[in-house]
Amino acid sequence: MDSQKMQALSKANQEGRLAMLRALDVEELGEFLTNHREFCKEQNIHPFEITKALDSERQKEFLSKLEQCNLTLNEKREILTTLRPEVKQSIDITNLPKEYATAIQIPTKYGGQIEFEFDRDFEEYRGLDNLITVSPEDFTPEQRKRFMEFCDICPNAEVLSSLKDVAYSSSAIEYKEGEEWIASVIDNIPSAYSQAQKIAIIDNAIGKKISHTPTDGTEAFEPKNSKALWKVISNGYGVCNGVAKVEQYMLKRIGVESEIVSGHGHHGFLKLIDVELPLANGETVKGNTILDPTWNLARQRFGGMPDNFCITYEQARKNDLTSLGLDSQAHKNDEKLQDATIGLDEQSLRNLHTSVGLADKEGMFPLKNLVEKSDTINEMYADNPEENLKHQFLALSQACPEFATCQNSTMSALRIILDFDELKANRCVVNRVYDKTDKDKNAVVYVYLDSKVSGKSFFFADKDTGQFVQLPQEEFINRFECYEKDLEKLGGIRSWEDRPKEKDRLSSIEDQKGEEI
Amino acid sequence: MNVIERIMSFIKKFFNKQEEIKMIEAPERVTNIKEKEDFFSSIKVFRPIQIENNEIETLICIGDGLGIQKDMKY
Numbered sequence: 001m002d003s004q005k006m007q008a009l010s011k012a013n014q015e016g017r018l019a020m021l022r023a024l025d026v027e028e029l030g031e032f033l034t035n036h037r038e039f040c041k042e043q044n045i046h047p048f049e050i051t052k053a054l055d056s057e058r059q060k061e062f063l064s065k066l067e068q069c070n071l072t073l074n075e076k077r078e079i080l081t082t083l084r085p086e087v088k089q090s091i092d093i094t095n096l097p098k099e100y101a102t103a104i105q106i107p108t109k110y111g112g113q114i115e116f117e118f119d120r121d122f123e124e125y126r127g128l129d130n131l132i133t134v135s136p137e138d139f140t141p142e143q144r145k146r147f148m149e150f151c152d153i154c155p156n157a158e159v160l161s162s163l164k165d166v167a168y169s170s171s172a173i174e175y176k177e178g179e180e181w182i183a184s185v186i187d188n189i190p191s192a193y194s195q196a197q198k199i200a201i202i203d204n205a206i207g208k209k210i211s212h213t214p215t216d217g218t219e220a221f222e223p224k225n226s227k228a229l230w231k232v233i234s235n236g237y238g239v240c241n242g243v244a245k246v247e248q249y250m251l252k253r254i255g256v257e258s259e260i261v262s263g264h265g266h267h268g269f270l271k272l273i274d275v276e277l278p279l280a281n282g283e284t285v286k287g288n289t290i291l292d293p294t295w296n297l298a299r300q301r302f303g304g305m306p307d308n309f310c311i312t313y314e315q316a317r318k319n320d321l322t323s324l325g326l327d328s329q330a331h332k333n334d335e336k337l338q339d340a341t342i343g344l345d346e347q348s349l350r351n352l353h354t355s356v357g358l359a360d361k362e363g364m365f366p367l368k369n370l371v372e373k374s375d376t377i378n379e380m381y382a383d384n385p386e387e388n389l390k391h392q393f394l395a396l397s398q399a400c401p402e403f404a405t406c407q408n409s410t411m412s413a414l415r416i417i418l419d420f421d422e423l424k425a426n427r428c429v430v431n432r433v434y435d436k437t438d439k440d441k442n443a444v445v446y447v448y449l450d451s452k453v454s455g456k457s458f459f460f461a462d463k464d465t466g467q468f469v470q471l472p473q474e475e476f477i478n479r480f481e482c483y484e485k486d487l488e489k490l491g492g493i494r495s496w497e498d499r500p501k502e503k504d505r506l507s508s509i510e511d512q513k514g515e516e517i
Numbered sequence: 518m519n520v521i522e523r524i525m526s527f528i529k530k531f532f533n534k535q536e537e538i539k540m541i542e543a544p545e546r547v548t549n550i551k552e553k554e555d556f557f558s559s560i561k562v563f564r565p566i567q568i569e570n571n572e573i574e575t576l577i578c579i580g581d582g583l584g585i586q587k588d589m590k591y
Contacts, residue, residue, distance in 0.1 A: 319582075367591035
């Protein structure tokens with residue numbers, strides 16, 4: 001292929017590239033695929049994507065030259081599988097190698113996608129991951145078990161889950177990892193537990209496993225990774241809808257029906273349908289209730305009281321109010337939620353969690369230990385804010401060793417244990433930045449303290465060491481940067497730089513209301 | 518200010534006397550002291566006071582309620 005054509009290929013988008021390659025004569029196409037393997041790899045061009053769209057005559061012509069092309073066995077099988085039906089019928093497979101014959105025999109749908117069949121020998125699918133898309137949400141237990149075997153053979157096959165009629169893609173290996181985790185949670189729930197007890201266990205397990213996507217609202221945010229059911233479990237990150245989807249899927253397994261509802265703040269959560277809740281007075285109420293798994297994530301991760309667990313619509317709306325009295329409207333949806341009239345009062349919530357071992361006999365949640373430890377540290381280091389801070393970090397890391405990778409939950413916990421007055425603070429900021437050398441711009445939690453006693457200190461949550469690491473100001477500023485979107489919200493002023501405060505807090509909430517989160 | 522202006526000012530104040538500010542009273546039928554206090558509390562208007570840098574500042578995220586929800590309890 002001459003350099004002019006190569007230049008045009010380089011400049012074109014993916015569809016354009018494929019169209020240009022399909023227009024080549026078959027001999028030139030064969031040469032291109034043999035001589036430009038690196039280019040194809042870089043541009044994510046699969047040979048079958050070119051050949052599947054050729055007309056029957058050209059497909060047959062290409063087949064006659066297939067063995068002369070320097071292609072892998074999998075690439076050849078992909079080409080054979082995606083041939084037009086009439087071309088497949090014209091091939092005599094009796095003398096072909098088994099790998100080729102089985103590829104030709106696999107039925108495909110329009111577009112070359114394989115029609116997945118449970119009763120087929122999955123070995124025949126090996127290497128054809130790119131051609132397989134399965135939607136396994138409604139599989140029976142037997143089908144799930146069988147599908148797990150497939151996942152070992154085709155780990156990169158596409159597995160779809162739906163959310164608001166949009167399909168989100170996980171890989172087969174993520175499906176397997178997700179399903180194994182789900183089974184480890186559900187299979188270990190005592191069968192004698194009531195419906196409410198089972199829901200409590202599942203909500204807690206989700207909080208321990210998943211954290212809110214820490215890049216949400218930034219230029220580094222990738223929505224499709226945060227809404228795909230099994231990817232959310234596998235990666236441990238999800239946005240509100242994605243987490244709600246995980247919980248909805250798991251609740252369905254224990255026979256609890258639910259609906260994902262969006263509030264006016266574009267926030268997604270669950271309405272549980274016709275559930276039974278035990279009250280502290282001995283009564284049981286039955287009806288619809290609200291469970292917001294994302295607003296419970298930090299609470300569950302750090303052993304706090306999950307106060308968004310089975311609440312009435314009235315309570316959910318109360319929870320929408322900020323400390324400044326501003327209504328975030330996160331759960332406002334009168335039409336969908338007017339029938340969510342049952343909920344657990346605080347004592348009933350404590351009793352329920354005591355009954356499943358998630359709170360102690362007095363109904364106290366494990367966060368109590370961390371808060372008490374934090375109070376002791378405040379007393380011990382009353383005159384030394386920097387040492388106070390370091391010991392608070394240590395206590396936090398002991399309570400949650402994975403704190404650096406559950407960024408948003410960690411930020412919530414830091415709000416509890418860091419005491420502005422005890423730190424003698426002029427200013428204390430807990431927020432996110434990214435490492436300038438990280439092209440993916442992953443979020444890093446940092447704490448900036450400007451203390452009347454110890455001056456300015458910078459710490460960041462180091463994923464490698466699992467500790468908060470202190471850096472001199474200059475080094476911190478050289479290494480980390482704020483996300484563009486965060487800077488926009490703050491009028492271009494970094495968190496550690498002086499800025500007006502309350503106004504920004506309010507406008508920041510207003511900004512987020514327009515986004516799908 | 519000359520003498521004439523002072524006299525004019527006095528006359529104006531005399532004729533334009535403002536009404537005294539009357540405090541809202543609890544309904545007469547409320548006799549219980551606690552109920553009275555509750556009544557006064559219920560009509561108070563709370564205005565958020567903007568105090569600079571008096572709390573831990575965090576990210577605001579509607580997705581998980583960070584910076585919106587009340588602090589975790591145990």
